[in-house]
Amino acid sequence: MSTMKAAVFVAPGRIEIQEKRIPDVGPNDALLRITTTTICGTDVHILKGEYPVAPGLTVGHEPVGIIEKLGSNVTGYKEGQRVIAGAICPSFTSYACQDGFPSQDGGYLTANGTCACHGYKATGGWRFGNIIDGTQAEYVLVPDAQANLAPVHDALTDEQVLMCPDIMSTGFVGAENGNIKIGDTVVIFAQGPIGLCATAGAKLRGAATIIAVDGVDERLEISRQMGADVTLNFKKVDVVDEIMKLTAGRGVDASIEALGTQTTFEQALRVLKPGGTLSSLGVYSQDLTIPVSAFAAGLGDHKIVTALCPGGKERMRRLLKIVETGRVNLEALVTHEYKLDDIVEAYDLFANQRDGVLKIAIKP
Amino acid sequence: MSTMKAAVFVAPGRIEIQEKRIPDVGPNDALLRITTTTICGTDVHILKGEYPVAPGLTVGHEPVGIIEKLGSNVTGYKEGQRVIAGAICPSFTSYACQDGFPSQDGGYLTANGTCACHGYKATGGWRFGNIIDGTQAEYVLVPDAQANLAPVHDALTDEQVLMCPDIMSTGFVGAENGNIKIGDTVVIFAQGPIGLCATAGAKLRGAATIIAVDGVDERLEISRQMGADVTLNFKKVDVVDEIMKLTAGRGVDASIEALGTQTTFEQALRVLKPGGTLSSLGVYSQDLTIPVSAFAAGLGDHKIVTALCPGGKERMRRLLKIVETGRVNLEALVTHEYKLDDIVEAYDLFANQRDGVLKIAIKP
Amino acid sequence: MSTMKAAVFVAPGRIEIQEKRIPDVGPNDALLRITTTTICGTDVHILKGEYPVAPGLTVGHEPVGIIEKLGSNVTGYKEGQRVIAGAICPSFTSYACQDGFPSQDGGYLTANGTCACHGYKATGGWRFGNIIDGTQAEYVLVPDAQANLAPVHDALTDEQVLMCPDIMSTGFVGAENGNIKIGDTVVIFAQGPIGLCATAGAKLRGAATIIAVDGVDERLEISRQMGADVTLNFKKVDVVDEIMKLTAGRGVDASIEALGTQTTFEQALRVLKPGGTLSSLGVYSQDLTIPVSAFAAGLGDHKIVTALCPGGKERMRRLLKIVETGRVNLEALVTHEYKLDDIVEAYDLFANQRDGVLKIAIKP
Amino acid sequence: MSTMKAAVFVAPGRIEIQEKRIPDVGPNDALLRITTTTICGTDVHILKGEYPVAPGLTVGHEPVGIIEKLGSNVTGYKEGQRVIAGAICPSFTSYACQDGFPSQDGGYLTANGTCACHGYKATGGWRFGNIIDGTQAEYVLVPDAQANLAPVHDALTDEQVLMCPDIMSTGFVGAENGNIKIGDTVVIFAQGPIGLCATAGAKLRGAATIIAVDGVDERLEISRQMGADVTLNFKKVDVVDEIMKLTAGRGVDASIEALGTQTTFEQALRVLKPGGTLSSLGVYSQDLTIPVSAFAAGLGDHKIVTALCPGGKERMRRLLKIVETGRVNLEALVTHEYKLDDIVEAYDLFANQRDGVLKIAIKP
Known part of the structure; x- marks a missing residue:
């Protein structure tokens, strides 16, 4: 199986399910098989064309999934393990990251004196569904996986941890x-x-x-x-x-x-x-x-x-702990569930805030 | 001698020298004989009527002077000692002070549940030349003197320390x-x-x-x-x-x-x-x-x-140290000198920023 | 009525109830009629002579009581009001207080260059039952009352707020x-x-x-x-x-x-x-x-x-809020109750940690 | 040229120059040709056997050098560029790094629940001359180069920046x-x-x-x-x-x-x-x-x-700025210069603190 289904931004007003190649896994990457993801208010801005992304990009930035394949440099995880990754996936190696602002990864100068991005972008750390393919798909490639994969305790359901990556x-x-x-x-x-x-x-x-x-x-x-x-x-x-x-x-x-x-x-x-x-x-x-x-x-x-949403595996680890120990229970926020195939319908419900919707679990 | 000269706000556009009673000294007060003071941009706002104060109020909030008389509860100082006090003279006892915001003294609730001031006032800690008589006078009464008097080292001139209270x-x-x-x-x-x-x-x-x-x-x-x-x-x-x-x-x-x-x-x-x-x-x-x-x-x-200018004797002690050890030399900022009697002229120079003026030493 | 009962340190091994004069109220003081107080581990150290205090001193530092009389300078409170004060009662005016360490009040230099205390004392802010008469008595004089009295909501019992001043x-x-x-x-x-x-x-x-x-x-x-x-x-x-x-x-x-x-x-x-x-x-x-x-x-x-226990009315206000809103309920810590007259017996129980004792409410 | 000279720990009391293979460059590495390095007090502890390292390890942890070869994943630098790297070279991806303690990299738990090191080691971020080959050599391999290489301005001498990595x-x-x-x-x-x-x-x-x-x-x-x-x-x-x-x-x-x-x-x-x-x-x-x-x-x-010495390219960038703008001049600390070939003699001088030595520039 070398292709997968993915929710792709086509043009303002149009996000649709397409077939896409399952991406290759580089040495610092991990490939996740998504088990649950969700739609965010930002995705609605993308849908409406209010926040521009490249046509053809897979949208979504909140992954719960199973490690399908690990890059050769990524250690301490195993394939088959259930994990989440933050909506913001910083490299943690850039100047901004080391300066205390990992969410702004990419927003600072690189070593050779030129800016890391074309035009100023304060949201440099946000990659899924923004500058690389996102999570509303059967698979997603997590960059800088060593810094971003956070294992989920078996006792927790996908729904219990679905809010950790972003909300x-x-x-x-x-x-x-x-x-x-x-x-x-x-x-x-x-x-x-x-x-x-x-x-x-x-x-x-x-x-x-x-x-x-x-x-x-x-x-x-x-x-x-x-x-x-x-x-x-x-x-x-x-x-x-x-x-x-x-x-x-x-x-x-x-x-x-x-x-x-x-x-x-x-x-x-x-x-x-x-x-x-x-x-x-x-x-x-x-x-x-x-x-x-x-x-x-x-x-x-x-x-x-x-603030921009903090990411990274240590942040995720702490949030998962809060869920695990029952300090906070956010299941009440997941009000609806849709299949990935029906995501257009889910967008419609969410964008129009019908039916008391708070967050929707999307299942590939 | 029971009267003194003081620069008094009369009406928008008019600050003038008047004779006033030298104030009585309560148990927590100190009376200073001003040796040097100065004019601030805020005083110009007062002069122009842009910042309202009560007609009859003595203006000015930057005192260098000699302790003329100490209140009965004030210890650790002696009459004849040269001191400064901050432009902002907090009581340090209020809720705002204890909460870490002494400059906002008076801006918080009192114990009996009503607000300490009529109408919201973020500048509650600023009293000289705002809600009590100020420093452009021969004498000024320092409230909460125990918390606000800062002795000046003999080796320093008035001009060297004149910036400490505010600027x-x-x-x-x-x-x-x-x-x-x-x-x-x-x-x-x-x-x-x-x-x-x-x-x-x-x-x-x-x-x-x-x-x-x-x-x-x-x-x-x-x-x-x-x-x-x-x-x-x-x-x-x-x-x-x-x-x-x-x-x-x-x-x-x-x-x-x-x-x-x-x-x-x-x-x-x-x-x-x-x-x-x-x-x-x-x-x-x-x-x-x-x-x-x-x-x-x-x-x-x-x-x-x-921020609003931090005050209190510990702040003043630190700033005086910086001057004493030569870390910073602000004498270049005192560009002019006037007698208190000529303060109207000094206001005119300062308000119109003529002659490269930065700060004016006013001498009673 | 000009005398009161008080638990007085007499000599190592001996704290006893004595008759004492009810103190005079200075301009910055408040006199409280104690309704409930308690015994602290530190008091046991005093009893045993392990922490030295002056013979004749009234011990105890955790007051719940009614304002009997207010000093002339103290505003925003009324006689008859129920209040607490912190075990540590800082003046909030000293160098240490303004420097961010009110509990260390008195531990820093005074303005005239000599130390505020004979010998170094890090616990300068602790006065009740340490350097002034304490709370295990029918009345206690609160110094710097403006900075230290914290009104108690009617809905709360003495027992509910008894831990606020210290523990x-x-x-x-x-x-x-x-x-x-x-x-x-x-x-x-x-x-x-x-x-x-x-x-x-x-x-x-x-x-x-x-x-x-x-x-x-x-x-x-x-x-x-x-x-x-x-x-x-x-x-x-x-x-x-x-x-x-x-x-x-x-x-x-x-x-x-x-x-x-x-x-x-x-x-x-x-x-x-x-x-x-x-x-x-x-x-x-x-x-x-x-x-x-x-x-x-x-x-x-x-x-x-x-750390040394933080005091002051803002700290007490925050702790009382935590009790009021039910965030924390410390009543389980008050395991016993004794009359002030029986305090010798209470000390014996507490010092020997008999009978599952945690804290004892002492009622004058 | 496939071998180089390196100062190697042989046994307590013995560090000597040996020929070693120049290391291969992995995708996240950079190979530096050392132009100047120095000896640290810690190296003397290693020499004396007071701090154990593996026999055969190249010692030294303060590199100034030229990029000889960059790993395939390292961007924003070019070969031939002069750089430094911190004595502590964190990955910046571990839990400890993301938790605010990059110098303790490796001291925390890995994702799969086992400790990253055999036995507790608080100095996990220190790798050069501790757990990997160090800088007292003709070449050194910098791990996680993307996070650790800091370019040096042409106007600065090696001696001016030699203190940045550690001291x-x-x-x-x-x-x-x-x-x-x-x-x-x-x-x-x-x-x-x-x-x-x-x-x-x-x-x-x-x-x-x-x-x-x-x-x-x-x-x-x-x-x-x-x-x-x-x-x-x-x-x-x-x-x-x-x-x-x-x-x-x-x-x-x-x-x-x-x-x-x-x-x-x-x-x-x-x-x-x-x-x-x-x-x-x-x-x-x-x-x-x-x-x-x-x-x-x-x-x-x-x-x-x-504290353990902070590392990383952002820290180095800031320190280099301080040197560049002349805020601090540390050249007076470099009191001696030796060739790498003569390092045994340099150790002897440094360990015995003869001749007013502070720091020694070592030149391969």
Whole structure:
């Protein structure tokens, strides 16, 4: 069998299943047979043509699978082992990686003085379904496999670990970047899958009061399962007012933005205490405005921190541990299941956010 | 002698010398006889009515003076001793202070559940010439003196330490917040007194390449004295292009904004590497725009950090040490001297930036 | 009523109830009527003469009480309000406090160049029952009350908040100093009250695997309630071996020492991964040995961090929040109750660790 | 030419020049033709048999050389280019590397659950002259070359960059781990090459007062060139007394141990302020004692931090920048030059510290 099925970006508005060659395995690679993958909001941007990728590219960046073949230099794993790899698969050898920013792999200068990429690209570490073939396929080639394969414990189902490669890693880094201290008050704006994981992350870091904001009551229900103490439906209350009341005028210690809009960004800033941190996870498609009043004219000792999903096998190992020990249970986020063959239909459901969909398990 | 001369804000456009009562000394206060003070850009905003203070208030927030009288609870100092106090004089007892943000003293909730201030005020720790009488006078009352008086070594002149209370503390925190590591490339936008101190601060933290940006060549000359390796006059070159060339496309590790305008803020962001820190010192008078391209759509692992001048006697002790040991020499920044009686004239010179003025020593 | 009952240190081996004058209230003080207090291991050291205090001093440092009288400078509280104060009551104005080490208040130089204390004293911030009269009495005077009083929510019982002033603050700082990251493996040596709180703290910070070590199975039962995933009785297993097996030879990310002996300190070091942190909470009465093998000859990127209980009203506010929101429930630690009049008996029980005692509520 | 000369460890007491095969170049390797290398204190331990390596191993770990041949997977470099590589050459792909401790590469668990090394080894990242052939040879094979080769600017001599791979990186991390803040007082114990670099590092981080301690006045002279403000010869003064006087009883903010003995470690602790950091660089050959008095019984908020030399091309790039911009000039440390053929003689000079030797340039 030398070909496989893969979900391929053809043109804006069109992702379809095609037959493709199963890739060759280089010395530093691993070939995975995908058992479960999923669709991300970014994939919908790709589908719509809002984020450009090369026509013919296989999309998807969240792999759970079985090692089919290991490159000759890759040690410590065996074929047949079930693994995941991060959505972001850094080489860990570049300047950016060694400088503490593996997700920005490729965004820095190479040794000979030229830039590693044509045009500046902050998301250099993201390769699957961006600059190399992705995971919505029967097989995927993992580059720099030594740095990126993370074995999955037999006791865990694919569904239990499906969030680790992207959603959980991203949501958690939102909490981590918020510099949460024991006893903090934290608010998370938007409770999609990433916001829900940020909510769980805030709980894990010791926040005493967690406020979740969304416009869908069903999601706010799940927020409570993830650790929210207070939920606010922005369609029903003035969120800024309510939070300032809840904190008796103090503001929150950290606010996490998990959507990528002016409104949520601005509200996140307005409820922040002097000295507080706005941890931003959203992908913004338009210029942002910082209102001078919300920013205390630049004198508020505020921090604004952005992040791209952390990857690598050590990050994955830690997230798998959190799942294994039951600290956080994200199965509630996998609301639907589709066959790879039916992925066009799955995209349609997900893009239109029908039927209470949060995440869809895709099975080749 | 129960009255003194003081520079008083009367109305927008009018600061004038008036006779005022010398204040009484409470148990936690100290009365200083001012020997030297100075005018700050913020005072010009007050003069112009752009930053509102109560009519009748004595302005100024940078004191060098002699302890005239100590409150009954203040120990470890003696009358006749020469001291400085920070422009920001925190109590160090409030929630904000104990939470790590003494400059934001007063900006947090009080114990009984109401806010410490009418309306949100991020600058709660700034009291001299803002909410209590300031230093452009023959005497000033220092509140919470135990926490704020810093003795000055006899070998130092008033001029040598005149920058410590505000300009040096602010400029240095710009470098400190930039999280500079040994070998970093750092750019500082605007080389007024604070930008020049930020330049000196970047050198102190171990930056290998320091780029100073301004539009006045005379200032850029002083930048070199403060440690700049490269100077760029924005009237002569495209600053962003030039910095990207200097860093071979990598961008800078930290950029420090020391003016408070959209242009400098935006350029500071555009030249930042993925993972870099924008340390903002400017006081912004208008809403800011973050261009989505400069912000890598929120995926660049960027940090934006703002600051209000750190105060307190420990901060002042450290800055005085830097002056004492000759690590940094800021005398070049004191370009003019005026008598307190002539302060109206001094304001006029300073507000109009005539005659190469950087800072003016005011002598009562 | 001008006198009160107080537990007074008379001589080694003798703490007894005496009548004492109720203290006068200075401008920065508050007088509390104690409703509940407790006995600490340190008090037993004082009783035995192992830690010297002045004869005649009232012992105890963990106050829950009602504000009887406020000093004239103390604002934001009202008489009749129920409050706690930290075991450590820093002024927050000293050099050490402003330098980030309020617990070491008094341990640094004063402004006039002499040391704040006769002889070096690292525990400068600890005043109650150490250098001023303590809390095992009907009344206690809280110094620097503005910085130290923390109001207690009506819904909480004295017992629920009795651990906040010392045990909980100390245990939690053990976890905080361990620099725990999401997914870490953490071990806590000794499960007395402080070790149990460190266990709860490790859970709060996001550890995935928490190992608790003690020699008493009953305590290890409570460890599980506090969040331990694995418990090891050092009387039954080789602790170092077991932990290295549990971590597959990797070692733990952080180990917390909560006893103060050579054995626990050394084991804490032996199980530490290269790059790990040993967070020490114990009070050591003898010189410690660092075996060169456990220390990787000084090449292991190890950190050893010690701590003295953090105090102040902001710290107390955060701990009270954790209790209020039910994140941690420490009532199981209060195993006994005695009247102040019977405190000699309570000391006897506690010093001899009879009857499964963990902490004793003392009621005046 | 298929053989080369190499300095080989034969048996304790015997390192000698032998002919060896020039190694083959694998896909991730680079072969360097050494132009300059040097002898380290660790090499003397190897020579004496105090640190065991396999007989037949080529010693040395500080390469300056020309790329002779690149592996097929290594990009961004070209043959003929002059480069250095760190003494520690991590893969950057292991768990330890991704966890923030690249110098401990190999010290953690592998993916399949077994330990990466037989027996615990904290120095897993150190390969040259430890577990693979080293640099005191005509050629050396650099593993994981993509992560470790750092190009050297044409304007710099070999001697100017010879300290970067080990001495400078180690000395600087001593200062970095000391968590030095602007205005700090820092003491460095021992002024051998590493201690001198730690002194330079303390200056680079903004210390206001730098105290250097050694027993050789000639070295203390060089300390002043490296930035020391005060030098103390321990043969002439009581070091602890003197430092406590210099700091008026406050103690130092950071003390750096750069020798590896009980005396220096203990003194470093005795002069430390409560809250201060002891940054240890020494390689200890015996158990250490922590005197309980110097340790404040574990209550002093002290930190003890150890380190192994950071490596990797990003670290090297930063150090090279510091040399290039003239921030630090370490040429004074290269006191002697020998041909590789005469290395036995060079070892003799260096091991016996004759003739004021600090570091020796070895030229194949």
